[in-house]
Structures are given as C-alpha cells and as structure tokens.
Amino acid sequence: MASLILHEYAASGNCYKIRLTAAHLGLPLERREYDIMQGETRSAAFLGQVNANGRIPVLQVGNDDFLPESNAACFYLADGSDLIPHDRFERADMLRWLFWEQYNHEPNIATVRFWKGWVGFDKLSELQQALLPGKQAAGEAALALMDEHLERRDWFVIDRLTLADIALYAYTHVAEEGGFNLQPYPAVRAWLDRVAAQPRHIPITA
Ligand SMILES: N[C@@H](CCC(=O)N[C@@H](CS)C(=O)NCC(=O)O)C(=O)O
Structure with missing residues (x-):
C-alpha cells in the first residue's frame, strides 16, 4: 500500500x-x-x-x-479485510450504520461533546445554545436505538467486529465527556467493553 x-x-x-x-x-x-x-x-x-x-x-x-x-x-x-462483511447484504447493512452514525449519532453526540467539553457553554453562540437541547435529545435517542439493537446481538452487523462497530465506538465511548449518561444503556456499555477488549484495540489517547 x-x-x-x-x-x-x-x-x-x-x-x-x-x-x-x-x-x-x-x-x-x-x-x-x-x-x-x-x-x-x-x-x-x-x-x-x-x-x-x-x-x-x-x-x-x-x-x-x-x-x-x-x-x-x-x-x-x-477494503478487502474482515472488518468489512464479505456478504453483499451484510456489507450494505454495515454501510447503513456508517451513514446512520454520520446523520443521527455524530452530529449530536460529537457536537455536544465538542460544544460542552471544548468550547464551553458560555462561549457558544446564541444559535448553538438554542440548538443544544435538541442535540442532547437526539443524542439520547441514538443511544437508545443502539441499546435496543445490541440487546439481541454482540456486534452491530455480523458475529464479529466490523467498521460499523469502530465508527460507532469512536464517539459513544466518550459520550460522557458531553454530559451523556451511559448508565441507562447496559447493552451499549457491554458492547463498549467488548470493543475495547479486542486484541489490537488502541485508546483514543494513543
Ligand atoms: N463528516 C466528517 C466530519 C468532519 C468534522 O466535522 N471534523 C471536525 C472535527 S471532528 C473539524 O474539522 N472541525 C474543524 C472545523 O470545522 O474548522 C467526517 O466524518 O470526517
């Protein structure tokens, strides 16, 4: 490469x-x-x-x-590795979660983390302050949907880690830095532990 x-x-x-x-x-x-x-x-x-x-x-x-x-x-x-399902439908289903992450998850959970943890509430514009409650609610909805999905399976798409798990892990495992409480989402917490226990895992600080 x-x-x-x-x-x-x-x-x-x-x-x-x-x-x-x-x-x-x-x-x-x-x-x-x-x-x-x-x-x-x-x-x-x-x-x-x-x-x-x-x-x-x-x-x-x-x-x-x-x-x-x-x-x-x-x-x-x-591309071509086991992080992407080889079956056509499962590959598309993985893409479904990647698109969902960018539309429903990241714009809410990552943005709230950035606004509250990096910028600070007082330094947000009036518009950003007005948008914050809606983004917090949408972030909670995303976590709830993930938790429901993971109640019935260990990984998002197939019976092993794929890019869907990696993409969703990135901001979910630091969601508490934006004030989200993960306690009500036990299936999400168990899945976070599962991802972090993978042999080649590295932390965000590495
Ligand atoms: N959809 C893009 C989002 C990229 C994005 O929002 N990047 C932020 C940091 S996470 C950034 O560069 N912000 C600085 C800026 O907008 O000036 C992706 O998934 O890569």
Missing part, C-alpha cells in the same frame, strides 16, 4: 476511527496534527491542498490522493 498520512486533531473521534481501523489492520500511519481551535484547517494552504471542506480527518494516500470523511477513510483502509 502507498504511504498513509492522517491529517488530524487527535482528540476528535472521527480521527480516532481511522487510527483504530489502521491498528486493527496493522497499518502504519504518519500523523499530522492541526489545532482546530485555532482554525488551522481553514488556512488557504489547507483548503487548497488537503480539504476544500476545511475539516479533518483527511487520509492522504501517497503524494497526491486526499480522502476526507472519516468513514470513507476507514473503508479505504479496510
């Missing part, structure tokens, strides 16, 4: 997903850190060369290929 560079902000769950996927696959990643609190992903150089959308993570493959969007980067790394 060509050289792999992860343009990232290490505390971001979206960036951690890619590091965790690479760890499971034994793939070396070079890491380049950007301070998103200082707007480093909004510089002309970053917008022109790395991601016109002004966000990390971006996986750089070789010299010239840049892949933004965390779940796309995980898919690139894991």
Whole structure:
C-alpha cells in the first residue's frame, strides 16, 4: 500500500476511527496534527491542498490522493479485510450504520461533546445554545436505538467486529465527556467493553 498520512486533531473521534481501523489492520500511519481551535484547517494552504471542506480527518494516500470523511477513510483502509462483511447484504447493512452514525449519532453526540467539553457553554453562540437541547435529545435517542439493537446481538452487523462497530465506538465511548449518561444503556456499555477488549484495540489517547 502507498504511504498513509492522517491529517488530524487527535482528540476528535472521527480521527480516532481511522487510527483504530489502521491498528486493527496493522497499518502504519504518519500523523499530522492541526489545532482546530485555532482554525488551522481553514488556512488557504489547507483548503487548497488537503480539504476544500476545511475539516479533518483527511487520509492522504501517497503524494497526491486526499480522502476526507472519516468513514470513507476507514473503508479505504479496510477494503478487502474482515472488518468489512464479505456478504453483499451484510456489507450494505454495515454501510447503513456508517451513514446512520454520520446523520443521527455524530452530529449530536460529537457536537455536544465538542460544544460542552471544548468550547464551553458560555462561549457558544446564541444559535448553538438554542440548538443544544435538541442535540442532547437526539443524542439520547441514538443511544437508545443502539441499546435496543445490541440487546439481541454482540456486534452491530455480523458475529464479529466490523467498521460499523469502530465508527460507532469512536464517539459513544466518550459520550460522557458531553454530559451523556451511559448508565441507562447496559447493552451499549457491554458492547463498549467488548470493543475495547479486542486484541489490537488502541485508546483514543494513543
Ligand atoms: N463528516 C466528517 C466530519 C468532519 C468534522 O466535522 N471534523 C471536525 C472535527 S471532528 C473539524 O474539522 N472541525 C474543524 C472545523 O470545522 O474548522 C467526517 O466524518 O470526517
């Protein structure tokens, strides 16, 4: 495989997903850190060369290929491996959870974590303060749906870890940093322990 560079902000769950996927696959990643609190992903150089959308993570493959969007980067790394189901329907079902994560989970659980844990309530704009209760409620709904799903199975899609588990683990295991209480979700807590017990697991701080 060509050289792999992860343009990232290490505390971001979206960036951690890619590091965790690479760890499971034994793939070396070079890491380049950007301070998103200082707007480093909004510089002309970053917008022109790395991601016109002004966000990390971006996986750089070789010299010239840049892949933004965390779940796309995980898919690139894991393509052909056992982290992606080989059955056609199960592969699509895994993608279902990756899309769900980006629409129902991350915009709520990750955003609340960032707003409360990084920015701070007082520094949020009036609009962000007004949006917060809705995002908290939507985050709770996402956790409840995950818990119900996991009551009947150990993993999200098939009988082993897939990218669906990795993508959903990233922000769920740090949801309490955004004020979410995981106590009412025992199936989610058991699944978090299961993911963390996998042989090649690495923590978000690694
Ligand atoms: N859908 C994107 C989300 C990327 C994203 O929101 N990145 C945030 C950090 S997690 C960021 O770069 N924020 C800095 C900014 O918007 O300036 C993904 O999954 O990679």
